Amino acid sequence: xxxxxxxxxxxxxxxxxxxxxxxxxxxxxxxxxxxxxxxxxxxxxxxxxxxxxxxxxxxxxxxxxxxxxxxxxxxxxxxxxxxxxxxxxxxxxxxxxxxxxxxxxxxxxxxxxxxxxxxxxxx
Numbered sequence: 001x002x003x004x005x006x007x008x009x010x011x012x013x014x015x016x017x018x019x020x021x022x023x024x025x026x027x028x029x030x031x032x033x034x035x036x037x038x039x040x041x042x043x044x045x046x047x048x049x050x051x052x053x054x055x056x057x058x059x060x061x062x063x064x065x066x067x068x069x070x071x072x073x074x075x076x077x078x079x080x081x082x083x084x085x086x087x088x089x090x091x092x093x094x095x096x097x098x099x100x101x102x103x104x105x106x107x108x109x110x111x112x113x114x115x116x117x118x119x120x121x122x123x
Contacts, residue, residue, distance in 0.1 A: 019043050022069075023051045030061045037069030040077030048077065052084045061093050068099035078111050
């Protein structure tokens with residue numbers, strides 16, 4: 001993550017400027033689709049963390065994160081996604097991220113989402 005610091009003492013971590021993030025979840029049978037729109041960063045990561053906490057309390061077999069509208073993600077946002085993926089995997093369940101934009105796709109690849117199938121990123 002060139003030019004970006006994830007440390008607690010970085011200026012971005014001390015005083016984040018608020019950014020826009022919309023989180024919408026929809027249950028379909030034994031799958032939940034979480035649509036993200038805007039920018040996911042330290043200033044609004046609590047919104048996604050809260051949504052994921054509610055989903056993980058009664059998890060479906062698959063959580064699909066629709067990232068088509070996600071323009072940016074920093075290490076705080078990635079941390080929530082990775083944590084949710086790990087929690088679901090321990091239960092034999094899956095978190096899939098679909099249609100990430102190029103910057104988001106690059107960040108996901110760096111964190112270990114490496115399988116790309118027909119426009120879908122599986123984690």
